[in-house]
Amino acid sequence: MRVALFLTCVNDTLYPDTGRAVVKLLTRLGVEVDFPMAQTCCGQAHYNTGYRHQAEPLARHFSDVFKDYEAIVTPSGSCAAMVRELYPRLGDRARAEGRGTALAEQLAPIVPRTHELTEFLVDVLGVTDVGAYFPHTVTYHPTCHGLRALGLGDRPRRLLSAVRGLDLVELPGAEECCGFGGTFAVKNSDVSAAMGTDKVRNAESTGAEVLCAADNSCLMHIGGTMARLRTTVRPVHIAEILASTEEEPLT
Amino acid sequence: MSGTFIGMPAFSPPTLPAFSPPTLPAFPTAAKEAVRNPTLRRNLRYATHTIRAKRAAAVSELDDWAALREAGRQIKDHTLRHLDRYLLQLEESVTAAGGVVHWAADADEANRIVTGLVKATGESEVVKVKSMATQEIGLNEALAAEGIHAYETDLAELIVQLGRDRPSHILVPAIHRNRGEIRDIFTHEMSEWGRPAPEGLSDTPAELAEAARLHLREKFLRAKVGISGANFMVAETGTLAVFESEGNGRMCLTLPETLISVVGIEKLVPTWRDLEVFLQTLPRSSTAERMNPYTSMWTGTTDDDGPRTFHLVLLDNGRTDTLADRVGRQALRCIRCSACLNVCPVYERAGGHAYGSVYPGPIGAILSPQLRGTASDIDASLPYASSLCGACYEVCPVAIDIPEVLVHLRERVVEGGPAVRQGAKVTLRPARGHAAERAAMRAARWTFRHPGALRAGQRLASGTRRLVPRTLPGPGRAWSATRDLPKLPPEPFREWWRRTHRPGGQAPADRQEDQR
Ligand code: SF4
Numbered sequence: 085m086r087v088a089l090f091l092t093c094v095n096d097t098l099y100p101d102t103g104r105a106v107v108k109l110l111t112r113l114g115v116e117v118d119f120p121m122a123q124t125c126c127g128q129a130h131y132n133t134g135y136r137h138q139a140e141p142l143a144r145h146f147s148d149v150f151k152d153y154e155a156i157v158t159p160s161g162s163c164a165a166m167v168r169e170l171y172p173r174l175g176d177r178a179r180a181e182g183r184g185t186a187l188a189e190q191l192a193p194i195v196p197r198t199h200e201l202t203e204f205l206v207d208v209l210g211v212t213d214v215g216a217y218f219p220h221t222v223t224y225h226p227t228c229h230g231l232r233a234l235g236l237g238d239r240p241r242r243l244l245s246a247v248r249g250l251d252l253v254e255l256p257g258a259e260e261c262c263g264f265g266g267t268f269a270v271k272n273s274d275v276s277a278a279m280g281t282d283k284v285r286n287a288e289s290t291g292a293e294v295l296c297a298a299d300n301s302c303l304m305h306i307g308g309t310m311a312r313l314r315t316t317v318r319p320v321h322i323a324e325i326l327a328s329t330e331e332e333p334l335t
Numbered sequence: 336m337s338g339t340f341i342g343m344p345a346f347s348p349p350t351l352p353a354f355s356p357p358t359l360p361a362f363p364t365a366a367k368e369a370v371r372n373p374t375l376r377r378n379l380r381y382a383t384h385t386i387r388a389k390r391a392a393a394v395s396e397l398d399d400w401a402a403l404r405e406a407g408r409q410i411k412d413h414t415l416r417h418l419d420r421y422l423l424q425l426e427e428s429v430t431a432a433g434g435v436v437h438w439a440a441d442a443d444e445a446n447r448i449v450t451g452l453v454k455a456t457g458e459s460e461v462v463k464v465k466s467m468a469t470q471e472i473g474l475n476e477a478l479a480a481e482g483i484h485a486y487e488t489d490l491a492e493l494i495v496q497l498g499r500d501r502p503s504h505i506l507v508p509a510i511h512r513n514r515g516e517i518r519d520i521f522t523h524e525m526s527e528w529g530r531p532a533p534e535g536l537s538d539t540p541a542e543l544a545e546a547a548r549l550h551l552r553e554k555f556l557r558a559k560v561g562i563s564g565a566n567f568m569v570a571e572t573g574t575l576a577v578f579e580s581e582g583n584g585r586m587c588l589t590l591p592e593t594l595i596s597v598v599g600i601e602k603l604v605p606t607w608r609d610l611e612v613f614l615q616t617l618p619r620s621s622t623a624e625r626m627n628p629y630t631s632m633w634t635g636t637t638d639d640d641g642p643r644t645f646h647l648v649l650l651d652n653g654r655t656d657t658l659a660d661r662v663g664r665q666a667l668r669c670i671r672c673s674a675c676l677n678v679c680p681v682y683e684r685a686g687g688h689a690y691g692s693v694y695p696g697p698i699g700a701i702l703s704p705q706l707r708g709t710a711s712d713i714d715a716s717l718p719y720a721s722s723l724c725g726a727c728y729e730v731c732p733v734a735i736d737i738p739e740v741l742v743h744l745r746e747r748v749v750e751g752g753p754a755v756r757q758g759a760k761v762t763l764r765p766a767r768g769h770a771a772e773r774a775a776m777r778a779a780r781w782t783f784r785h786p787g788a789l790r791a792g793q794r795l796a797s798g799t800r801r802l803v804p805r806t807l808p809g810p811g812r813a814w815s816a817t818r819d820l821p822k823l824p825p826e827p828f829r830e831w832w833r834r835t836h837r838p839g840g841q842a843p844a845d846r847q848e849d850q851r
Binding site: 095097099232265269270311 | 362363366370371680681684719721722723724725728729739745746747748749750772776777779782783786789793796813814817819820821823826828829832833
């Protein structure tokens with residue numbers, strides 16, 4: 085199977101460790117991973133801020149870059165949701181604006197082939213025990229797009245539960261948004277910060293060492309809030325936990 | 336729907352301006368105050384979380400919830416698609432049953448009609464059932480200008496009215512008030528409006544409810560004119576329905592001689608059979624009850640029973656304009672259950688008043704900018720009053736994809752474009768204050784179309800990363816006032832990949848890509 089890693093612009097620039105973890109994890113599971121160098125951004129920020137027409141060329145670019153792969157894997161719930169939920173909508177809207185079916189047709193093939201990482205592991209590879217080792221107390225925050233747009237359900241929790249040494253504790257108010265929301269974090273910074281603080285306080289209340297999520301955008305906001313509140317909980321992307329082994333533990 | 340609510344433990348709310356869009360601050364400014372009020376935060380958190388959990392339990396009892404939700408969506412969509420036909424059918428059946436139908440294009444016309452009808456009775460007092468439509472048009476103020484007193488009879492609305500306040504929730508308008516304040520309001524204000532509060536009134540729910548009951552009973556028995564809204568109108572028979580919890584609605588609808596109902600044109604369903612779906616979904620979504628305590632239905636007038644005269648004022652006030660929008664029209668499916676408010680993390684922290692409208696929360700954020708347009712600061716800021724977490728869409732009993740409409744309205748704000756205003760097609764201009772953002776988005780798009788430029792930018796950032804502070808000045812403070820910035824890594828992922836996965840560092844296809 086030709087599998088492409090769509091790392092996302094945020095991870096590529098700010099969280100290369102997450103990218104390396106995905107490569108390590110998938111390679112360990114026998115998947116041959118490629119990183120198409122022409123990849124950039126799915127267009128989510130443009131779309132969600134109201135610049136749908138600016139997101140269109142980015143969606144076309146995404147399709148050009150990834151169209152020849154059988155599967156596209158991304159360690160970001162919100163970027164996976166952009167492709168799966170919103171690319172079809174881009175096509176629909178273009179059609180409704182009298183611009184024909186070209187965009188819809190170009191984007192259609194890549195939509196079902198794009199998988200969020202935990203979906204790819206559980207649904208496509210059929211594994212829940214990925215042979216990971218992570219001897220820490222972890223609490224899991226299901227990010228909104230993963231939870232409600234993609235319907236990841238208990239996949240991430242099943243993967244974490246199978247990690248040796250890992251003690252998974254429930255996060256109170258887990259399904260509540262952390263307050264990131266892309267440009268919301270800046271445009272409505274007071275409300276966003278209040279939501280972030282509540283999320284961090286909830287994470288602290290579990291006594292966990294690590295707050296895990298499957299999206300670094302949310303973790304950037306939560307982690308930035310944690311640093312400011314000087315909490316002892318640290319944010320870690322799920323890929324880095326799943327990539328961690330006894331021989332090569334995550335430090 | 337209306338629900339009984341008797342207040343929260345103590346705190347003082349700020350004094351609030353009227354909901355007149357041009358004078359209102361943008362959402363972030365208004366929300367800031369609420370966020371910094373710890374008692375308000377605690378009260379709203381307690382109230383929304385309680386009802387949130389109850390609703391979830393009430394909904395989970397029904398195995399066919401998903402089917403009911405889908406049926407509700409389809410019934411509303413079908414009705415909206417043929418609204419012209421069903422409205423005429425409604426007019427015919429209401430008229431045949433002895434009612435009089437009036438059509439109001441906007442708030443002014445509706446207020447003129449209702450004021451005229453009340454004056455024609457010679458009365459200077461009316462009793463009111465809780466109604467969002469009459470609040471939307473500012474009917475009480477219009478009546479007051481003509482010397483007519485409108486008495487709110489829903490308990491929470493009474494609290495809001497006596498306190499010269501504004502509602503902050505669809506279902507529990509006084510959600511922001513606590514019991515001590517309610518006692519004070521009753522003690523100081525009731526005597527000015529009618530029967531005074533009993534001596535030594537305490538702040539226990541039972542005593543407060545009894546004080547309201549005694550005060551209101553006098554009004555019910557005296558009133559010759561009642562004013563209501565309606566949750567639903569049935570086109571085939573001309574029947575109107577009000578769902579409520581306190582029984583004040585039943586009194587207002589049956590005791591007066593003249594009944595005037597002001598109803599948005601989207602409240603229509605074709606048949607009684609359609610009502611069956613909403614009889615199940617509305618109470619469960621709203622008050623988390625299997626069935627609401629009072630469901631009043633009336634069809635025109637009946638000799639010797641109930642009002643002798645019945646007027647129905649059908650209100651447009653921006654609804655036809657909203658209907659013309661392919662994406663935004665789904666907001667008209669709303670049955671005002673308030674489930675979306677109760678699950679919304681933004682509403683929970685910003686409170687209802689920040690939305691600057693009688694429609695707060697997620698539904699208000701998509702309804703107000705459509706009914707009123709996006710010209711004012713508050714209306715242009717409402718589409719951004721959401722993190723797009725999708726909790727509202729998940730609970731909505733008529734499946735309104737609120738995040739989809741929010742994003743659509745953001746597009747209207749930043750790009751302008753075609754819309755319908757007062758029945759005429761117009762091209763909206765982009766809103767002020769988005770020029771820098773627009774330029775940044777264009778620049779980002781250009782960079783993302785040119786991976787070579789992205790790489791150059793990343794390398795520059797990595798090379799100078801030690802110079803990048805963890806906090807930002809100027810507009811960047813919006814992020815860094817409460818959050819550290821992430822540390823820039825020594826090299827972006829793509830550099831690492833290039834070094835480790837490609838002999839010679841670069842594959843031919845990529846080199847080509849980079850030179851574009
Ligand atoms: S939008 Fe949906 S959830 Fe919100 S009040 Fe209307 S019907 Fe209820």
